[in-house]
Amino acid sequence: EDYELVALQPFVDALFSTGGLDDVELVLPRYREAAKAEAQRKGELGQGEVHCLYATARLLEARGKPAEAADEFHALLSLLNNNGNKASVQGMLTQCQDILREACTTLTILDPRTGAADSELCDAYVLVVRKLCDMASKAEL
Numbered sequence: 001e002d003y004e005l006v007a008l009q010p011f012v013d014a015l016f017s018t019g020g021l022d023d024v025e026l027v028l029p030r031y032r033e034a035a036k037a038e039a040q041r042k043g044e045l046g047q048g049e050v051h052c053l054y055a056t057a058r059l060l061e062a063r064g065k066p067a068e069a070a071d072e073f074h075a076l077l078s079l080l081n082n083n084g085n086k087a088s089v090q091g092m093l094t095q096c097q098d099i100l101r102e103a104c105t106t107l108t109i110l111d112p113r114t115g116a117a118d119s120e121l122c123d124a125y126v127l128v129v130r131k132l133c134d135m136a137s138k139a140e141l
Contacts, residue, residue, distance in 0.1 A: 002041075005034040005048045012055050024059050031055070044088035047095045050076060054099050061107055070109050070118045077124045081131065093136050100129055 008031045015024045035048035053076035061069035080096060083089050089096065103125075108114040110122055 002034060002038045002048075005031075005038050005046075008034060009048060009051050012051075016055070016058065021059060021062055024055065028052070028056055028059065042088075044086065045079060045083045046088070047092045050080065050092075050096055050099055053079065054103055057103070057109075058106060061109060066109050066116055066118075069107065070121050073103065073107065073109065074121055074124060077121075077128045080128050081124075089132075090135060093132055097129075097132055097136070100125070100132070 008027065012024060012027060012031060015021075015027065031048070032052050035046060035052045039046045039049050053072055057069045057072035057076065059069075060066075060072060080089060104110050108116045109118050110125055111117055112122070
């Protein structure tokens, strides 16, 4: 178990909740490195990698870079879509759904009411959410 990675996710979330964007920016490179190392060590997609991409998108949007934020979030959606049928995603369905649910409420690039929504990104979001929901319902059977 990578204890650094386990500690970084709630730490990054806490920094966001307190408005510590400068601190988030300092921690994200280490978080990304730890998440990638875990994925390589396990040979599969990990929750840290998914959350790190979301956190990066969130930071970029907060810094006034919606196009870059959309690129990061699109990378997250592509990662989930491309790995969707693998056991690694199936093993963390609830966590992925939680991250996507939170993203929908925090990222204006996903909110059509803001005028900043990226329609291509929103379409990709809907497809991945549906895929995860289908996987979850099949797992319950």
